[in-house]
Amino acid sequence: MAKPPLASPDERLALFQKLFSDAIPHNKALGIxxxxxxxxxxSMQLDWREELVGNPETGVLAGGPITAMLDGCCGxxxxxxxxxxxxxxxxxxxxDYAKPAEPGKxxxxxxxxxxxxxxxxxxxxxxxxxxxxxPIAAAAGTFMLGTKGKVTRPVMAKEFLK
Amino acid sequence: xxxxIQRLAEARKQGNVGLLAEAIxxxxxxxxxxxxxxxxxxTRMRYHEExxxxxxxxxxxxxxxxxxxxxxxxxxxxxxTDTPTVPKIVNITVDYLRSARxxxxxxxxxxxxxxxxxxxxxxxxxxxxRSRPVASASAHFLVQSEDEPSAL
Numbered sequence: 161m162a163k164p165p166l167a168s169p170d171e172r173l174a175l176f177q178k179l180f181s182d183a184i185p186h187n188k189a190l191g192i193x194x195x196x197x198x199x200x201x202x203s204m205q206l207d208w209r210e211e212l213v214g215n216p217e218t219g220v221l222a223g224g225p226i227t228a229m230l231d232g233c234c235g236x237x238x239x240x241x242x243x244x245x246x247x248x249x250x251x252x253x254x255x256d257y258a259k260p261a262e263p264g265k266x267x268x269x270x271x272x273x274x275x276x277x278x279x280x281x282x283x284x285x286x287x288x289x290x291x292x293x294x295p296i297a298a299a300a301g302t303f304m305l306g307t308k309g310k311v312t313r314p315v316m317a318k319e320f321l322k
Numbered sequence: 323x324x325x326x327i328q329r330l331a332e333a334r335k336q337g338n339v340g341l342l343a344e345a346i347x348x349x350x351x352x353x354x355x356x357x358x359x360x361x362x363x364x365t366r367m368r369y370h371e372e373x374x375x376x377x378x379x380x381x382x383x384x385x386x387x388x389x390x391x392x393x394x395x396x397x398x399x400x401x402x403t404d405t406p407t408v409p410k411i412v413n414i415t416v417d418y419l420r421s422a423r424x425x426x427x428x429x430x431x432x433x434x435x436x437x438x439x440x441x442x443x444x445x446x447x448x449x450x451x452r453s454r455p456v457a458s459a460s461a462h463f464l465v466q467s468e469d470e471p472s473a474l
Contacts, residue, residue: 183377184374184375184376184377184383185371185372185373185374185375185377185383186372186373186374186375186383186385186386187375187383188372189372210347211347211348211350211351212347212348212351213346213347213348214346214347214348215324215326215346215408216325216345216346216347217324217325221348222346222347222348222349222389223389223392223411223414224348224352224385224386224388224389224390224392224393225348225389227385227388227389227392227414227416228383228384228385228386228388228389229385230385231383231384231385231388232375232383232385249384249418249421250384250418251417251418252415252416252417252418253384253388253415253416253418254413254414254415254416255388255413255414255415256412256413257411257412257413309376309378309379
């Protein structure tokens with residue numbers, strides 16, 4: 161018989177919230193919420209706030225907070241795929257700004273890690289405001305695995321064992 | 323005319339490019355501002371704890387480096403070129419070259435290609451040693467467009 165998952169979905173979400181928002185000062189400062197997680201998939205939410213605005217006349221968010229969330233969300237998707245404890249770092253990140261974010265509404269990021277090799281993880285992500293088919297931004301990020309530094313997180317893939 | 327373009331005229335009159343950042347809430351919050359004290363236009367992101375992305379190394383969050391390179395490119399286009407409108411970012415690709423330590427980050431930009439509607443800008447960020455950049459980026463901006471307004 162298959163073993164039960166190590167944690168319930170709520171406990172798992174709480175764990176990822178702790179590791180990928182609360183424990184990362186910049187994500188915490190942005191007020192990023194982890195809203196979904198599965199093996200290879202990650203979703204985060206950023207609420208609109210006056211301080212994050214790029215254009216005070218329109219109230220449209222600056223690109224920066226969306227870039228930071230997409231980077232973090234792609235990184236979390238990579239973490240869900242790790243089968244051994246190893247640190248990793250963003251190698252490059254491309255963002256296409258499809259259209260300005262509507263003021264006052266939260267932005268949701270959805271990232272997927274679609275390929276892992278021994279050295280590199282490949283991800284893509286979209287940011288939208290409720291309709292995933294109507295994105296405000298698209299991202300492609302690659303990550304270098306096994307970079308130097310301490311392993312600061314447990315092996316995330318274990319969270320998704322069936 | 324956008325407030326930022328008005329602010330640009332004021333900044334030119336006073337010879338103080340730093341005024342540009344004051345018009346942008348996100349730049350104030352991030353403590354990102356342009357400076358031209360050395361004769362070259364540079365953009366500085368002042369270190370503060372909320373920039374940290376990795377508390378163990380410790381290192382500055384990659385997303386903040388992308389954000390400050392984007393602002394560097396925008397300040398460069400506003401100050402160094404005759405743009406009648408606020409440049410609208412189309413896309414940006416950031417290369418992460420080294421981990422950034424908990425110190426100020428400085429960046430400079432240059433225009434790689436100036437077209438009538440589209441501009442390609444390259445920007446590079448470093449900390450203590452300019453020959454050891456922590457990140458670089460290339461970005462496209464629309465400088466003349468009837469589309470939706472810029473995020474800035």
